[in-house]
Amino acid sequence: MGPTGDGGGDGAGLVVIIVLAAAAVVSLLVAFGYYCYIRNKVSKHLNKLKRNNEALEKARSAVEEEEEGEVGPTVVTERGVQVFGFKQLHSATGGFAKANVVGNGSFGSVYRGVLPEGRKVAVKLMDRAGKQGDEEFKMEVELLTRLRCPHLLGLVGYCSDNGHRLLVYEYMANGGLQEHLYPDGGSCGGVSKLDWETRMRIALEAAKGLEYLHEHVNPPVIHRDFKSSNILLDRNFHAKVSDFGLAKLGSDKAGGHVSTRVLGTQGYVAPE
Structure with missing residues (x-):
């Protein structure tokens, strides 16, 4: 039994x-x-922290550069335009060089400019001081950021930086209609090169711009300074209405009355 028990x-x-x-x-x-699971989880967490740190570092650098005026424009998504720093537009216009002046007016001067991505723009440097200058600037920004019509001049962006007020528009290669109606600068001098068909198209497109302001916007917009120099022409002589600094919002009620005083350019407003 022993061997069996031992076995x-x-x-x-x-x-x-x-x-x-x-x-x-x-x-x-x-x-x-479990070790692999924990290691993988920790690795993912560390990678996430690393990405967050990199994003924060980029954001911090962007803010610092923007404060120095060395970064590109920031897209204002809620309005669909860009906000520029003064240094950016100073650089885009070659330091607001006289050679880049494409227009002058009571508001200031308009300069030809080129953005970093190569896009040509027109930069209006507003130098009208006081409350009226501020109101005209705010009115243009307010209107052009909400109006969408192919026959109105498009606003690319604006700048309100340390007292500087600038508006950045799409570039219109052929300037104002007035320059083509009176090539030598006077109503009796020079011969316009615009043929009849082009004139009719320009008139129709400008009228469509006004129709949009009066009939398709609520409340409607009264331009109050509609004239040939405020009808701009692109490279193919298509017309767009510009300069909304004196515009006024009309009544949002059918048949509503809007009181306004006579404004605009002398010679372009009705005598009454």
């Missing part, structure tokens, strides 16, 4: 050893799996 004991011991070994292996596998 049974050895078999039981072997089973115990196998079970313990298997348990140890399973434990090691579980521990290794």
Whole structure:
């Protein structure tokens, strides 16, 4: 009976050893799996922190550069235009060089400019001081950021930086209609090169711009300074109405009355 008992004991011991070994292996596998899981989770967390830190660093650098006026324009998504720093527009116009002047008026001067991405623009530097200058600037920004019509001059962006007020428009290669109606600067001098068909198209497109302001905007917009120099022509002589600094919002009620005083340019307004 002794040998048989010893054999049974050895078999039981072997089973115990196998079970313990298997348990140890399973434990090691579980521990290794848990280690890999924790390591992967920690790695993802560290990568996320790294990306966040990089984003914060880029944002901090962008803010610092923007304060120095060395960064590109910021898109104002709620209005669909860009906000520029004065230094950016100073650079775009070659330091507001006289060679880049494309127009002058009581508001100031308009300069030809080129943005960093190569887009040509017209930059209006408003130098009219006081409340009227502020009101004209605010009116143009307010109107042109909400009006959408192919026959109105498009606003690319604006600048209100340390007392400087500038408006940035799409560039109209052929300037104002007045220059083509009176090439030598006087109503009796020079011969216009605009043919009849082009004149009719310009008149129709300018009229469509006014129709949009009067009939398709609520409340309607009264321009109050509609004249040939405020009708601009692109490279293909398509017309767009410009200069909304003197514009006024009309009544939003059908047949409503709007009181306004006579404004605009002398010779272009009705005598009454």
